Amino acid sequence: MCGIVGYIGQLDAKEILLKGLEKLEYRGYDSAGIAVANEDGVHVFKEKGRIADLRAAVDQTVMSQAGIGHTRWATHGEPSRLNAHPHQSASGRFTLVHNGVIENYVQLTREYLQDVELKSDTDTEVVVQLIEQFVKGGLDTEEAFRQTLMLLKGSYAIALFDLENKGTIYVAKNKSPLLVGLGDTFNVVASDAMAMLQVTNEYVELMDKEMVIVTDKKVVIKNLDGELMSRASYIAELDASDIEKGTYPHYMLKEIDEQPLVMRKIIQTYQDENGKLSIPGDVAEAVAEADRVYIIACGTSYHAGLVGKQFIESWAKVPAEVHVASEFSYNMPLLSEKPLFIFISQSGETADSRAVLVQVKKLGHKALTITNVPGSTLSREADYTLLLNAGPEIAVASTKAYTAQIAVLAILAAVTAESRGKALGFDLVKELGIIGNAMEALCDQKDEMEMIAREYLTVTRNAFFIGRGLDYFVCLEGALKLKEISYIQAEGFAGGELKHGTIALIEDGTPVIALATQEHVNLSIRGNVKEVTARGANACVISLKGLEEADDRFVLPEVQPELAPLVSVIPLQLIAYYAALHRGCDVDKPRNLAKSVTVE
Ligand code: M6R
Numbered sequence: 333m334c335g336i337v338g339y340i341g342q343l344d345a346k347e348i349l350l351k352g353l354e355k356l357e358y359r360g361y362d363s364a365g366i367a368v369a370n371e372d373g374v375h376v377f378k379e380k381g382r383i384a385d386l387r388a389a390v391d392q393t394v395m396s397q398a399g400i401g402h403t404r405w406a407t408h409g410e411p412s413r414l415n416a417h418p419h420q421s422a423s424g425r426f427t428l429v430h431n432g433v434i435e436n437y438v439q440l441t442r443e444y445l446q447d448v449e450l451k452s453d454t455d456t457e458v459v460v461q462l463i464e465q466f467v468k469g470g471l472d473t474e475e476a477f478r479q480t481l482m483l484l485k486g487s488y489a490i491a492l493f494d495l496e497n498k499g500t501i502y503v504a505k506n507k508s509p510l511l512v513g514l515g516d517t518f519n520v521v522a523s524d525a526m527a528m529l530q531v532t533n534e535y536v537e538l539m540d541k542e543m544v545i546v547t548d549k550k551v552v553i554k555n556l557d558g559e560l561m562s563r564a565s566y567i568a569e570l571d572a573s574d575i576e577k578g579t580y581p582h583y584m585l586k587e588i589d590e591q592p593l594v595m596r597k598i599i600q601t602y603q604d605e606n607g608k609l610s611i612p613g614d615v616a617e618a619v620a621e622a623d624r625v626y627i628i629a630c631g632t633s634y635h636a637g638l639v640g641k642q643f644i645e646s647w648a649k650v651p652a653e654v655h656v657a658s659e660f661s662y663n664m665p666l667l668s669e670k671p672l673f674i675f676i677s678q679s680g681e682t683a684d685s686r687a688v689l690v691q692v693k694k695l696g697h698k699a700l701t702i703t704n705v706p707g708s709t710l711s712r713e714a715d716y717t718l719l720l721n722a723g724p725e726i727a728v729a730s731t732k733a734y735t736a737q738i739a740v741l742a743i744l745a746a747v748t749a750e751s752r753g754k755a756l757g758f759d760l761v762k763e764l765g766i767i768g769n770a771m772e773a774l775c776d777q778k779d780e781m782e783m784i785a786r787e788y789l790t791v792t793r794n795a796f797f798i799g800r801g802l803d804y805f806v807c808l809e810g811a812l813k814l815k816e817i818s819y820i821q822a823e824g825f826a827g828g829e830l831k832h833g834t835i836a837l838i839e840d841g842t843p844v845i846a847l848a849t850q851e852h853v854n855l856s857i858r859g860n861v862k863e864v865t866a867r868g869a870n871a872c873v874i875s876l877k878g879l880e881e882a883d884d885r886f887v888l889p890e891v892q893p894e895l896a897p898l899v900s901v902i903p904l905q906l907i908a909y910y911a912a913l914h915r916g917c918d919v920d921k922p923r924n925l926a927k928s929v930t931v932e
Contacts, residue, residue, distance in 0.1 A: 334359070334361065334402065334403055334404050334405050334417075334430075334431035334432075334508075334523070334926075334930070335353065335356030335359050335361065335402065335403040335431070335522075335523040335524065335527065336400070336401070336402055336429050336430075336431055336489055336490075336491050336510060336521060336522065336523045337349050337352035337353060337356065337400070337401040337402075337520070337521065337522050337523075337527050337528065338399070338400040338401070338429075338491045338501045338503070338520060338521030338522070338546070339352075339398065339399060339518065339520050339521075339528075339531075340397065340398040340499070340500070340501050340518060340519055340520075340546060340547060340548045341397060341398075341515060341517055341518020341519065341520075341548045342397055342517050342518060342548070343397065343518065344395055344396065344397070345368050345396045345397055345398055345399035346366060346368050346390055346392075346394065346396060346399060348520075348528075348530065348531060349366045349368070349399050349400070349401035350366065350383065350386070350387055350390065350401070351530050352401060352520075352522060352527040352528055352530070353366070353383050353386070353401050353402075353403055353527070354383050355524075355526050355527040355528075355529070355530075355575065356403050356522075356523060356524065356526075356527050357382075357383055357403065357921065358583070358726040358727065358728065358920065358921070358927050359403065359405075359523070359524070359926055359927045359928050360405050360728055360921065360925050360926030360927055360928075361403035361404055361405050361926070362380065362381070362404060362405060362406055362411035363378065363379060363380045363381065363403075363404045363406070363411050363412065363413065363415065363416035364378070364379060364382075364383050364385075364386045364401070364402060364403045364404065364416060365377060365378030365379070365386065365401065365402055365404075365416045365417050365418050365429075366386070366390065366399055366400070366401035366402075366418070367399055367400055367401075367418040367420075367427040367429075367493060368394060368396035368398065368399035369396055369398050369399060369493060369495065369498045370394065370395060370396040370397075370498075373424075373495060374420070374424065374427050374493065374495050375391065375394050375396070376418055376420065376427065377389050377390045377391070378413050378416040378417070378418070379413060379416065380411055380412050380413050380416065383403070397548075398493070398498055398499070398501065398548075399493070400418060400427065400428075400429050400491040400492075400493055400501060400521070401418075401429065402416075402417035402418060402429035402430075402431075404416050404417055405926045407433055407455070408433070408437070408453060408454050408455040408456075409452060409453030409454045410453070414451065414452050414453075415452045415453055415454050417429040417430065417454075417456060418493075419451075419452060419454065419456050419457045419460050420460060421460045421461055421463065421464035422448055422449070422461060422464060423464060424495070425464060425467075425494065425495045425496060426460050426463050426464050426467075426473075426492060426493070426494055426495070427460070427492070427493040427495070428456065428459060428460040428463070428490060428491070428492045428493070429456075429490070429491050430456040430459060430488055430489070430490050431487075431488065431489040431490075431508045431509075431510075431523060431930060432486060432487030432488040432489060432506070432507065432508040432930065433455060433486045433487055433932075434455040434456065434458060434459060434484055434485070434486045434488065435485045435486035436483075436484070436485040436486065437455035437458040440458050440462060440483060440484075441458055444462055444465055445458065445461050445462065445465065448461045448465070455486075459480060459484065459488075459490065460492070462480045462483065463476045463477055463480050463492065464476075466479050466480060473492075473494045473496075473497060473500075473502065474502065474543075474545065477492060477502050477504070477543060478543060478554075478556060478558065481504050481506075481541075481543060481556055482556055484506070486506075486507075487506060487507035487508045487683065487930070487932075488504065488505065488506050488507070488508055489503075489504070489505045489506075489508035489509060489510035489523060490502075490503065490504045490505070491503050491521050492504075499547050499548065500545060500546065500547050501521060501546045501547075502543065502544070502545060502546075503521050503538070503543065503544040503545075503546055504542065504543040504544070505538045505539070505540060505541075505542060506540045506541050507540060507683065507686065507709075507930075508523075508683075508930050509523055509524065509681050509708070509709060509928075509930065510522075510523060510538050511523070511524070511525060511535045511536065511537060511538065512535065512536045512538065512544055512546060512551050513525070513528045513531070513532040513534065513535050513536075514532060514534045514535070514536065514551065514565055515531055515532045515534075517548060517549075518531065518548050519546050519547070519548060519549075519550075519551055520532060521546060524928075525568035525570060526570060526575050526724060529568065529570055529575070533567055533568045533570065534565050534566070534567055534568075535565060535566060535567075535568055536551060536553070536563050536564075536565045536566075537563065537566070537707060537712070538553065539561075541555060541556050542554065542555055542556075542561060543555075543556065566707065569706070570724065574723050574724050575724050575726060582727065582909070582919045582920050583726040583727040583920045584727035584729050584731060584817070584905075584909055584919050584920055585909060585919075587725055587726070587727055587731045587732045588731045588732070588775065588902065588905050588906060588909065589775050590722070590723065590732050591731070591732050591735050591771045591775070591902065592768045592769070592771040592772040592775065593768075594720075594721070594722045594723070594732050594735065594736050594739075595735070595736075595739060595764055595765075595767055595768035595771060595898075596765075596768050597721050597722075598720070598721055598736060598739045598740060598743070598764070599739075599761055599764050599765065599768075601719070601721050602740070602743045603761065607761065608761075609743050609746055609747055609760060609761060610747065611718060611743065611744060611747050612716070614716060615700060615716045615718060615744070616747050616748060616751055617751075618672055618698050618700060618715070618716060619644075619648070619650065619672060619700075619744060619748045620648075620650075620748050620751045620752055621670065621672075622650060622670055622671060622672035622698075623650075623651070623668045623669055623670040623671070624650070624651045624652070624653070624667075624668035624670075624671050624672075625641075625644055625650055625651070625652040625653070625671070625672050625673075625674055626652075626653050626655060626667070626671055626672070626673050626674070626692075627640060627641055627652060627653065627654040627655065627673075627674045627676060628655050628657045628660055628673060628674070628675050628676070628685055628688045628689075629654070629656075629657060629675065629676040629677060629682075629685060630656060630657050630658065630677075630682050630684050630685060630929065631730070631812065632678070632730040632733065632734045632809060632812060633676040633677050633678060633682075633685075633730070633733070633734075633737060634654065634656055634657075634676075635734065635805055635806075635808050635809040635812065636676055636733075636734050636737035636738050636741065636809075637654040637674075637676050637737075637741075638654050638805040638808070639738050639741070639802060639805050639806075639897045640652075640654075640674075640676070640737070640738060640741030640742070640744075640745070641653070641654045642802060642894070643741055643742050643744075643745035643746070643894070644741070644744070644745045644748070646894075647745045647746055647748075647749040647754065647756055648745045648746075648748035648749040648752060648754060649749070649752065649754055650748065650752075651668075653665065655688075657675075657682065657684035657685040657687070657688050658684040658932070660688045661684075661687050661688055661691060664691075667695075667697070671692075671697050671698075672697070672698050672699075672700065673688075673689070673692050673697055673698065673699040673700070673714075674699075674700045674701075674702060675688070675689055675699060675700070675701045675702070675703075675710050675714060676701075676702045676703075676737050676741075677701065677702075677703050677708075677710050678703065678704045678705070678720070678722075678725055678730055678733035678737075679703070679704070679705055679708060679927065679928040679929075680701060680703035680704070680705040680708020680709060680710040680711050681705070681708055681709050681710070681928045681929075681930050682710070682928070682929050682930070683929060683930050683932045684929070684932055685710060686709055686710055686713070687932055689701075689710060689713055689714060690713070693713065698715050698716075699713075699714040699715055699716075700714055700715065700716040700717070700718065701713075701714040701716070701717050701718075702717075702718045702719075702720065702737060702740055702741065702744075703717065703718075703719065703720065704719070704720040704721075704722050704723075704724075704725060704733050704736065706719055718740050718744065720733060720736035720737060720740055721736070722736040725927075726920070726927070727919070727920045727927075728816070728817075728920065728921060728922055728925050728926070728927045729813055729816055729817050729905075729908070729919075729920075729922070731813075731905050734809060734901065735771075735898050735901065735902075738897055738898055739764060739767075739898065742760060742764070742895065743760065746760045758892055763891070763892040763895055764895070766891055766892070767891055767892075767895055767898045767899060769889075770888070770889040770890075770891050770899045771898070771899060771902055773889050774888070774889070774899060774902040774903060774906075775902065775906075778906060778910075780886065781903055781906035781907050781909075781910055782906075782910040784872060784885060784886065784903070784907050784910075785906075785907045785908075785909075785910035785911040785913075785914060786910070786914060787872075788843040788845070788870055788872050788907075789814070789818070789820060789843060789907065789911040789914070790911070790914050790915070792820060792841070792842070792843050793820065793821060794820060794821040794822065794823075794837070794842065794843075795811070795814060795820050795821075795822045795842075795843040795844075795845065796811075796822070796823055796824075796825060796834070796837070796838075796842065796843070796844045796845070796864075796869075797810045797811045797814075797822065797823070797824040797825070797844075797845045797846075797847070797904070798824075798825050798826075798827045798830065798844060798845070798846045798847075798857065798860055798861075798864075799824070799826070799827060799846065799847035799848075799857060800826060800827045800828065800850065800853035800856055800857050800860075801850045801852070801853050802849070802850055802894070802896060802897050803847035803848070803849055803850055803853075803857070803896075803897075803900065804824065804825075804826045804827070805897065806847055806896075806897045806900050806901050806904065807824035807825065807845075807847060808824035809824070809901055809904065810822075810824060810845065810847075810901065810904030810905075810907075810908070811823050811824035812824075813904060813905055813908035814904075814907070814908040814911060816922050816925060817908055817909070817911075817912040817917055817919055817922045818908060818911040818912040818915050818917055819915070819917060819922075819923070820911065820915075827846070827853070827856060827857045827859075827860035828856065828860070830860055830863065830864070831863070835863065835864065835867065838864050838867045838868065838869050839867070839868055840868035841868065841869075841870050842864075842868065842869045842870065843869070843870050843872065844861070844864045844869040844870065844871045844872070845871075845872045845874065845904070845907070846860065846861050846871060846872070846873045846874070847874055847875075847900050848873055848874070848875040848876065848879055848884070849875065849876035849879065849888065849893060849896035849900050850876075850893060850896070851878075851879060851893065854879050858881070861873055872885040872886075873885055873886075874886045874887075874888065874900060874903055874904075875887055875888065876888050876890065876891070876893065876896055876900070877889055877890040878890055886903055888900055888903070
């Protein structure tokens, strides 16, 4: 979702801003813009569409040592050049970029801006106009900014530029991510460290309701009462090559291929010196002491949570529930006496999950975040964190984070089981090693996956994924992958539910992808395949070695069946990838979607 960059220093700002915005492209956006200042004034360039379009529109002769930039994912007002950020105040003195949603913008317009003609349809423009109104009323810029922030309801990350003080960028944050990056002769602002890794890897985190005065030499953090805050910087442990595509045509394909490596890294990370699986003692204790675990997540992370719940219940014998974060806030179930909340989030910034975290912390409950991003909001605000160590995931469609989440949940459940004296019945370290090898073998069979995608999904308007037990959860994920990048209407169903309604949708040629990796439901899912085939479906069965039948389209390598989701999802990821490719879709940046969903 929207991204912010800012630079103030000695180098040409526009190139740094444009490169920064390119690094934020993965978050999803539909328009972009930059504003740079020099002795002639502020120069604003905005375009609907891609950063490449913006780059083409930027006047390369304009030199400047300060500026702000933005990628916009439309919430208020259609994606257009007019609604793209930066927005300017009526006089043109103030220029501002904003991520998030200002919930009370209508009310603020009514109360403070009746005489101001707003140029855009955005909630953002209200902020910059308000600042100007306060300055007109006699406040200096910093105070006007502070007064404005105090009026805002909702979420924001803001960077503000004042034409009459070109040596400063004013920054603020509430609920939307924002970092300040430090350099010797410059400072930067970014929604995400990756954007400014080109110039620095040293960052300062900002907390909610803080404002920052950034010059090329100084970074001054204050709370909204105007009190100075001190904060140590940290080094972002990111390798610039981690965020490059290398020879891959798409990040998604690179990230699918990275899964075996991620499995090995996770095994290493969560092993003690004797090779035994281990997680930090306080986390293990928190799970072991809980009388019920509530897993909260969205999208793919929710699907990983469904698999994780099985591990926690069947291995550790702790009751567990999985909830979609956006529903949980207003649909909270009756909680147990000693609950533990587990938040699963690749980005650690998902606003819906964060809203629940805030809610449950207020109730005094303990929370653990499982995330790929150290220092992310969900990690900072929870009591405990377990990291995925999957490396940056850039493609909007989550792949390696999903398998990493399942593996970390498996380790968490296994360690808890052991601490509660429950036997697993197999050696998880060994089995995860086998999974890594199986993943590698699957990633080597891309031609086969491309053929399946061509055969079943090239000309279709819909597709169904069916499975039972753990396979059902993987089907939900397979369908999400396919729909989000190929725009084929895809749904995952529990095999047993078909006859209760969904089977009515089956007609001649409807693609039905069925997973058969679980012995105890194998006969039943085979029965479901027969039912849909009898009604004309084009069924594609993917089975686990040992359970295969003659007509199965693809057989997965043999793995521990409870861990089968870690391998059965790989063909589904690859099939979705090739289906999207065949249909000419923008695989890494699907329409309307954002990588990091930072608004509720
Ligand atoms: O960063 P998170 O894991 O919290 O993100 C949750 C979902 O937005 C995310 O998984 C989304 O569903 C992906 N685009 C799916 O590929």
